[in-house]
Amino acid sequence: MPYISLFLCAAFTLVNIVFTISSRRTAASLDPPVTHKNIHLLRRPSQYIRFDEVQRPSEPIPRQFNNYPIAVAQIDAADEGRIFAEDARAYMSPIGTVVPGDRRVLVTPTISTVVQFRTIDWGMEDCELHVSLPALSLGVGPKGVSVVVHRLNQTYPLDLATLSYRTRPPRVAKLASVQLSRTEGTVWHRRFACAADDVLTFELECSQTDGGDCLVEWWQKRGHVEPVPAVYLTQHATA
Numbered sequence: 001m002p003y004i005s006l007f008l009c010a011a012f013t014l015v016n017i018v019f020t021i022s023s024r025r026t027a028a029s030l031d032p033p034v035t036h037k038n039i040h041l042l043r044r045p046s047q048y049i050r051f052d053e054v055q056r057p058s059e060p061i062p063r064q065f066n067n068y069p070i071a072v073a074q075i076d077a078a079d080e081g082r083i084f085a086e087d088a089r090a091y092m093s094p095i096g097t098v099v100p101g102d103r104r105v106l107v108t109p110t111i112s113t114v115v116q117f118r119t120i121d122w123g124m125e126d127c128e129l130h131v132s133l134p135a136l137s138l139g140v141g142p143k144g145v146s147v148v149v150h151r152l153n154q155t156y157p158l159d160l161a162t163l164s165y166r167t168r169p170p171r172v173a174k175l176a177s178v179q180l181s182r183t184e185g186t187v188w189h190r191r192f193a194c195a196a197d198d199v200l201t202f203e204l205e206c207s208q209t210d211g212g213d214c215l216v217e218w219w220q221k222r223g224h225v226e227p228v229p230a231v232y233l234t235q236h237a238t239a
């Protein structure tokens, strides 16, 4: 009896070792580890399952909210490999590091700012991009300054640790050239259809015709309304 037990024990141990080795090999080839470079490949199933089948007692009520960027970063055409550290204005306080979430927007003749949004919620698939700036808070030269807004071909969140002029997403369309006003402030907006859970990427660039005096910079706070300087997305109800 003890010999039979010992034999079975040894045999099953061998079988276990074989299973362990083979399963490790297949697991490694099927699931590469998730990092911030490939996390966008994971499925993002809708959280609003069968909402579209719900019968509504009335017409959609006009509603809207503001959606602030998930990423704001600079790229520099004069220094193609430069990666701008995301400066969140973090500071040490007696209770620890505080990250207020302010984002820097900077546009100069060579530096432009890439801004990324993710649409949220359900039935809010009517988007409106806003650039809203108060008067005279900008380094505006005598001729005035225009900022060109481009749409970029980037449909998942950017990796800010590798974003530089060289790795920037390609431009798809020029949306507008926004003339900044010194006296009245600037409110520019453009409405377009967007999908739920869509990642939208834009670039703010100095207009090429302005010569050398373009310099626009602001720190963007989250959740503030006009006329605090901000680039943000308003989502309007569609259902």
Ligand SMILES: *[C@@H]1O[C@H](CO)[C@@H](O)[C@H](O)[C@H]1NC(C)=O
Residues within 6 Å of the ligand: 153, 172
């Ligand atoms: C955007 O990029 C994707 C893949 O990189 C490509 O298939 C698509 O044609 C591009 N779209 C435009 C409008 O350039």
